[in-house]
Amino acid sequence: MPLADLQRQALEIAAWRASLPERLRYPATSALRQALAAAVAWELIEENPAKNAGKNPQPKARETRPLTSEELGRVVGELDGTHGPLVTFAAETGLRPCEWLALERRDVDRAARVLYVEREHVAGETKPYGKTAASRRRVPLTARALEAIESLPPRLDSPLVFPAVSGGYLNLRNWRSREWDVAVEAAGLAVCKCGHHSGAHDAACHGRGCRCEQFQRSTSSPVPYVLRHTFASNALAAGAGTFELARVMGTSLEMIERTYGHLVRGADDAFRSRLDAFAAERSGVEVASAAEGDNG
Numbered sequence: 001m002p003l004a005d006l007q008r009q010a011l012e013i014a015a016w017r018a019s020l021p022e023r024l025r026y027p028a029t030s031a032l033r034q035a036l037a038a039a040v041a042w043e044l045i046e047e048n049p050a051k052n053a054g055k056n057p058q059p060k061a062r063e064t065r066p067l068t069s070e071e072l073g074r075v076v077g078e079l080d081g082t083h084g085p086l087v088t089f090a091a092e093t094g095l096r097p098c099e100w101l102a103l104e105r106r107d108v109d110r111a112a113r114v115l116y117v118e119r120e121h122v123a124g125e126t127k128p129y130g131k132t133a134a135s136r137r138r139v140p141l142t143a144r145a146l147e148a149i150e151s152l153p154p155r156l157d158s159p160l161v162f163p164a165v166s167g168g169y170l171n172l173r174n175w176r177s178r179e180w181d182v183a184v185e186a187a188g189l190a191v192c193k194c195g196h197h198s199g200a201h202d203a204a205c206h207g208r209g210c211r212c213e214q215f216q217r218s219t220s221s222p223v224p225y226v227l228r229h230t231f232a233s234n235a236l237a238a239g240a241g242t243f244e245l246a247r248v249m250g251t252s253l254e255m256i257e258r259t260y261g262h263l264v265r266g267a268d269d270a271f272r273s274r275l276d277a278f279a280a281e282r283s284g285v286e287v288a289s290a291a292e293g294d295n296g
Helices: 010-019 023-039 069-077 085-091 095-103 143-151 170-187 226-237 240-247 253-266 266-296
Strands: 114-117 119-124 125-128 138-139
Touching: 010 023, 010 095, 023 095, 085 226, 095 119, 095 170, 095 240, 119 253, 125 226, 138 240, 226 240, 226 253, 240 253
Parallel strands: none
Antiparallel strands: 114 138, 119 125
């Protein structure tokens, strides 16, 4: 269809958008709007019909339940001495999998108890973050994160903190299937397509009224990225602010609100408690000062 004709198709575009599956509606419409915005900028058309078709609201991110401390301990307990510390470290720092894959020993300042996120490893390629990229950041190390790193003896054949057996980069897909998925299932946290957890299975499912005869992992099972969600949940519960959390996690405030909004709301009580405690402490100091003044 000629662009000149397309720019008069706002109603048709709105109908097309409504016909799309919900999971595709936002990204497909966004792509079309961007392409037609370029056409407007290049003066190929006068108006953007996809924009005139109406709003394209971004759907809320699917809420991912973080692991509890007990659940995390069960997963770590199913892993060997190399991969267990990796999982603990990821949950204590909130690094993306592509970031802890690329982490090198020189990025860790043990004395200052911080690490520097400088690069990512994606699809077999390591790329440095730009100097102004939000993902390039400084992350404080908790005692547990530092302990996890120190439990791994450095290898002379690799600068990586978490190298593969060969000394090179871990293959995330292989690591997930061979280590993570196996540990999550053994810990009883994997979810079968029947809806019951792997803890209710041996061969057949023992869930009441369930006729499932074999465990089949569903997409509801925890994936490695849940460790980043676990970090965010713990940080918010500890009273970290959204701005501070966005900086440490290398993302935007908007993304924090959209992805962890349900956790942010749960941190409101902790925030109010800190303000109340500060106000009470300040009031006590002022009263004490006034009393000293009167006695003087």
